Amino acid sequence: MSALAAELEGIDLGDKRLNRRARKLLSRLGDQPTVSIPAACGGWDETRAAYRLFDHHQVTAQQVLQPHYRASQQRMAEHRHILCIQDTTELDYTGKNDMQGLGPLNYENRRGLYLHPTLAVTPERLCLGVIDAWTWTREPGSLGQDKGQRPIEEKESLRWLEGYRRVGERQRDLPDTRCIYVADREADIYEIFVEQQRQSSPAHYLIRGRHDRLLADGRTLRQALDAAPVLDRVEFDLPKTENRKAQRITQTLRAVRVTLKAPSRVGAKLPDIEVTALLATEQSPAAGTDPVEWLLLTNLPIDNAEQAAEKLTWYLCRWQVEIYFRILKSGCKVEELQLEKLERLEPALAFYMIIAWRVLYLTMLGRECPELPCNVVFADEEWQAVYIVAKRLAPPEKPPSLDTMVRMVAGFGGFLNRKHDGFPGPQTLWIGLQRGRDFAAAIAATKDVQESSYG
Ligand SMILES: [Mn+2]
Numbered sequence: 001m002s003a004l005a006a007e008l009e010g011i012d013l014g015d016k017r018l019n020r021r022a023r024k025l026l027s028r029l030g031d032q033p034t035v036s037i038p039a040a041c042g043g044w045d046e047t048r049a050a051y052r053l054f055d056h057h058q059v060t061a062q063q064v065l066q067p068h069y070r071a072s073q074q075r076m077a078e079h080r081h082i083l084c085i086q087d088t089t090e091l092d093y094t095g096k097n098d099m100q101g102l103g104p105l106n107y108e109n110r111r112g113l114y115l116h117p118t119l120a121v122t123p124e125r126l127c128l129g130v131i132d133a134w135t136w137t138r139e140p141g142s143l144g145q146d147k148g149q150r151p152i153e154e155k156e157s158l159r160w161l162e163g164y165r166r167v168g169e170r171q172r173d174l175p176d177t178r179c180i181y182v183a184d185r186e187a188d189i190y191e192i193f194v195e196q197q198r199q200s201s202p203a204h205y206l207i208r209g210r211h212d213r214l215l216a217d218g219r220t221l222r223q224a225l226d227a228a229p230v231l232d233r234v235e236f237d238l239p240k241t242e243n244r245k246a247q248r249i250t251q252t253l254r255a256v257r258v259t260l261k262a263p264s265r266v267g268a269k270l271p272d273i274e275v276t277a278l279l280a281t282e283q284s285p286a287a288g289t290d291p292v293e294w295l296l297l298t299n300l301p302i303d304n305a306e307q308a309a310e311k312l313t314w315y316l317c318r319w320q321v322e323i324y325f326r327i328l329k330s331g332c333k334v335e336e337l338q339l340e341k342l343e344r345l346e347p348a349l350a351f352y353m354i355i356a357w358r359v360l361y362l363t364m365l366g367r368e369c370p371e372l373p374c375n376v377v378f379a380d381e382e383w384q385a386v387y388i389v390a391k392r393l394a395p396p397e398k399p400p401s402l403d404t405m406v407r408m409v410a411g412f413g414g415f416l417n418r419k420h421d422g423f424p425g426p427q428t429l430w431i432g433l434q435r436g437r438d439f440a441a442a443i444a445a446t447k448d449v450q451e452s453s454y455g
Pocket of ligand 1: 087184186
């Protein structure tokens with residue numbers, strides 16, 4: 001079994017043959033994540049089998065993801081702190097008019113669905129897996145119809161609270177691990193703070209603030225933060241975004257424990273809640289630009305510079321989910337899937353969610369655990385094939401280190417491995433992994449030929 005198929009160990013689709021087919025398909029798709037399903041399957045029989053699998057009523061995205069959720073939870077148990085990072089992305093299928101069941105995106109004529117996964121990530125940025133995911137579509141015509149009622153965004157915002165509850169369930173199963181729910185401004189929802197106080201062994205939260213909330217003492221959050229002393233100054237590299245280039249910035253950190261005044265809700269009286277607010281703001285932004293700034297809210301205490309810097313570092317790990325979305329879309333090209341209807345698309349997406357996770361995992365695992373023997377995450381035939389092609393030597397008895405292996409694999413994807421190249425990124429790795437599997441297949445075929453001619 002390939003290392004990837006092992007993620008589906010214990011899958012239960014209600015039928016042994018279905019389970020076996022699902023594992024085989026995951027390997028197939030994972031071997032060539034960037035090509036279409038027919039190309040990855042390499043023939044019509046197997047392609048039809050894949051489509052039949054997606055079509056089967058037992059095969060839902062959640063069924064496919066279940067064993068991966070479990071495997072991820074086992075990996076989480078090995079760590080003291082786990083950031084449970086949640087975010088939404090849109091999957092755009094505009095123009096795929098024969099696909100049934102899609103809904104409008106931000107405009108009525110853009111069509112697709114929304115994906116909202118939770119990734120388990122260590123503070124060292126190693127992604128241990130997807131632990132929760134859901135998808136939804138908007139009703140056609142719903143964008144303009146909500147005037148006067150609750151806007152559609154407000155209804156959809158429930159996903160953050162539900163997602164937080166799911167993380168709380170993980171927390172109950174993992175008594176020796178602290179789970180910290182991490183999310184961006186969209187999750188600045190008072191009900192999450194309330195939920196944290198209601199649960200018996202709740203997950204912590206670390207959420208970027210969107211509102212300048214009112215405090216019980218009559219001030220605003222921002223006023224309280226501005227009055228707090230500077231705890232520390234931190235420097236870090238900001239990755240590039242669409243409208244800004246990568247840069248090194250210095251921020252001041254301030255933190256304050258405050259009591260938020262409960263917002264009023266129709267039909268419910270919410271309690272005032274104590275939270276810690278952390279403000280990281282750019283010390284001297286370039287003229288004419290807004291300071292790079294994060295306002296973070298957490299239930300955790302921040303009493304010193306070290307704790308403040310730690311929370312900021314944790315929040316910055318949120319970037320991993322953006323990389324994950326990039327792997328799904330640019331690497332696995334999930335927006336190019338050609339399937340007839342949503343019920344087929346969702347299980348197919350679930351397969352690619354596991355494949356994309358593995359690329360992200362390997363990218364960071366090589367950095368965090370360079371000395372680990374590579375057969376922990378690569379099957380023997382995988383690492384041996386890569387070794388033979390890269391070194392033109394018979395593979396050693398003892399598997400090489402993970403760092404060596406990841407660099408060799410990424411080399412097949414265009415990574416040059418010079419001193420100043422640092423670590424390979426996900427893109428060189430996903431291309432390299434694909435080629436590595438081709439080598440493994442070629443070598444297996446050569447062995448078959450040799451055996452048949454000598455045997
Ligand atoms: Mn977001």
